[in-house]
Each structure stands twice: as structure tokens, then as C-alpha cells.
Amino acid sequence: MKKKNAPVPVAFHGIAIRAVDPDAVARRAAAMLGWPVLRRSRAEIILGDGPELFLRIVRARRGENEGLAELHLAVEELAKSRRKTVPDPLGGDSRTGELMRGVALTLREFKRAPAGAWKKKRRG
Amino acid sequence: MRLASNARAADFRSAVHGAIFALRRPVRPSQTRFDAVLLDLDGCLVDSNDAHARAWSDALSRFGRRVPASRIRGHIGKGGKELLRDFVTPKEHAVLASAMGAVQTERFLARFRREVRPFPGAAAAVRRMRRAGIAVVLASSAQPEVIQKSLALLRLDGVLTGITSAEDVEKAKPFDDIFSLAIERYGLRSARSLAVGDTPYDVAAAHQIGVPCAAMRSGGFPVRTLRCAEHLFEGVAELWSRGRELFA
Numbered sequence: 001m002k003k004k005n006a007p008v009p010v011a012f013h014g015i016a017i018r019a020v021d022p023d024a025v026a027r028r029a030a031a032m033l034g035w036p037v038l039r040r041s042r043a044e045i046i047l048g049d050g051p052e053l054f055l056r057i058v059r060a061r062r063g064e065n066e067g068l069a070e071l072h073l074a075v076e077e078l079a080k081s082r083r084k085t086v087p088d089p090l091g092g093d094s095r096t097g098e099l100m101r102g103v104a105l106t107l108r109e110f111k112r113a114p115a116g117a118w119k120k121k122r123r124g
Numbered sequence: 125m126r127l128a129s130n131a132r133a134a135d136f137r138s139a140v141h142g143a144i145f146a147l148r149r150p151v152r153p154s155q156t157r158f159d160a161v162l163l164d165l166d167g168c169l170v171d172s173n174d175a176h177a178r179a180w181s182d183a184l185s186r187f188g189r190r191v192p193a194s195r196i197r198g199h200i201g202k203g204g205k206e207l208l209r210d211f212v213t214p215k216e217h218a219v220l221a222s223a224m225g226a227v228q229t230e231r232f233l234a235r236f237r238r239e240v241r242p243f244p245g246a247a248a249a250v251r252r253m254r255r256a257g258i259a260v261v262l263a264s265s266a267q268p269e270v271i272q273k274s275l276a277l278l279r280l281d282g283v284l285t286g287i288t289s290a291e292d293v294e295k296a297k298p299f300d301d302i303f304s305l306a307i308e309r310y311g312l313r314s315a316r317s318l319a320v321g322d323t324p325y326d327v328a329a330a331h332q333i334g335v336p337c338a339a340m341r342s343g344g345f346p347v348r349t350l351r352c353a354e355h356l357f358e359g360v361a362e363l364w365s366r367g368r369e370l371f372a
Contacts, residue, residue, distance in 0.1 A: 010218055011215070011218050011219055013215075013219050049216075050187065050188055050216070050220075051220070052215055052216045052218075052219040052220050053219070074218075074219045076222070091187075091223055092223070110219060110220055110222060110223035111223050111226055112223060112226065112227065113183070113186035113223070119186075119188030120187065120188030120189060
């Protein structure tokens, strides 16, 4: 039974992994999935079509283990819960908590258009 | 990974099949005189279908999808989530449909003052219907803010018997939910109710529950797409002037 005021899950829409060599991981992931690069910086590479489904590869800092870093879950009715949400550049209001050491879970209710960097890129 | 709404896709397919079936088997016109009207808003009372199409095109472009308004125009009249199924992938639909709908409403309201005009004589015809004792329920797939603004433009606040909007139902047109809810909520008799709309989706939704439909050409849909409606008029003003004998 659904807990009162609990957000309604829609879909997992994003995942972040920590890697020592993000470029190599991004190349392998792009080859397997056929996803375009949505944005790229020294700290991270994001593959996907837009905020609705993405893979983020973040550079592991010294002392950090490689592996899962974030899970992003799209939900509805997030605003009903009392805990505070923050607007994010993906076009949602979100709330993030630590699921286990080094792994964060972000709940996101999409409400707006995403910021420019998160828009779907035209292919070809 | 999808956790929900596969059932909705199946529902949609069955409704489309139902609509096609309904289109093939139109409700036969009868001698019934109607005492209630289930009235659509966009394309019937206000000339707003083009503005809706442009607002959808704007909204989709803000998500990085380029869809010209001319491609969207023929889908206006469906509820937002149903309309989007033809322009985005299932995964985009599952996650972003609500946000896209919210942006479309925002874009439409921004265009409203410049681009939306009442159809001449439509609001007056509604007032005359009400004075004649006919129940008029606004049964629209539009969002409540859009309905409120349109009614203010038409000066129909407080005139209508009732209002149902996209927010009142899970599935908007071409599903029959809006018409069914209007009939149930306002205690109307479906056998004495006439749906009035401007799109094939209004006709399909009405026929799914056995309610006859009067199609208005004012919405700009080709007559061939409206041919299954029992009655065809230029607009709501003509429905009342030339179709007066349809009503009790």
C-alpha cells in the first residue's frame, strides 16, 4: 500500500557512475547503447537524448572507488511530501538523499523545460 | 526501466479501436429533442486551435524537439498526453509528458491575448440555450486555467450549467471520460444529450458512449474528418439559429 504523501514512482531515468577514465567508459557505453554525447566537461560526460534517459560518467577523485554514484528516479506528486525540493537544470524539482555510502538517490518530478545543455541534440 | 503506465498504452490502443469502430457505426439521428449540450471550448466558442498548435510546437522545441505547428494542427482536440504520443517516444512520454503539457499551457496563455478570439455569436447562442432551459456543460480537454481565461473572454462566467476539464479525468479526448463525467456529474440523460465539438476526437468520444454529436466546422477540420457526426454546422451560432428544432 502506498504511504500517505509518498511520491509515485514513474521510471528510473538516469544513472551516474564514477570512473577513473570517463572517456574510455563513455566510448564503450556509446558504442553499446548508440547514445550521443549530451554534454562533456573535464569532470563528467553525459550520454543520452535528454533528461528523460541519461548515463552520467563522473571522474573519480583520488581515493574514490569506481562504481555506481547516483540513481535518478522520475516520480509524480513529489510536492505533496513535506520535505523540501529544489529546482534543477533538468527541468524538475528534485530531492536527493544518500542511499548507501557513495551512492545517492535523486527523486525528480519533471515540471519545466530543461536548461539548454540538457535539450535533446539533433542527430545527423 | 518503466514502472508504470504500460496499461495506459493498452487503454489508448483499445480506445483508438473503439473510436474507429464508432466512426464506422455512427449513432443514427433520431427524432429526440435534446435538453442538454456537452460543449467543447477550443474551436467551438473560441478560435484557438492554431494558437494551441503553435504553443505545442513552442513547448516541444523547448525540450529540443522540432515539430512544426502544421504537423500538430490535426491532433488538436485530443488531451495533451494523448496528443504527445504521436510526437515523442514512449520513454519521453512516460517521464516528460506532464512537464511538456505544463510548458504548453504556459506558452498558450502567453499567446492568448494576441491570438485567441471568440467566435462571433457563439457566446450569445450559449446564453440563449440557457435561457431556453437547456443544460450546457463545458466538456473540454483544456486545462482549468485555459478554460477560466476563455470564459472570461466570452463573458460566460456563471452562465454554464457546469464545467469539466482535463484535470477531472485521467484520460481526455478521444476517450469518452470527459463526456461521461459531465453526464454523471450534472445528472444529464445521455439519450437527451448532444455533444458539440469541432474535431473527429469529439465525435469519436461521443459515439463511444452512444451520444450523438454535432460537429462545428469553425475549428478548421476538413469536413471529411467530421462526416460521422450526426449534424454539421458552421459554428455554435448557426447550431442555435438553424438547428433550433433539435432542442426541446
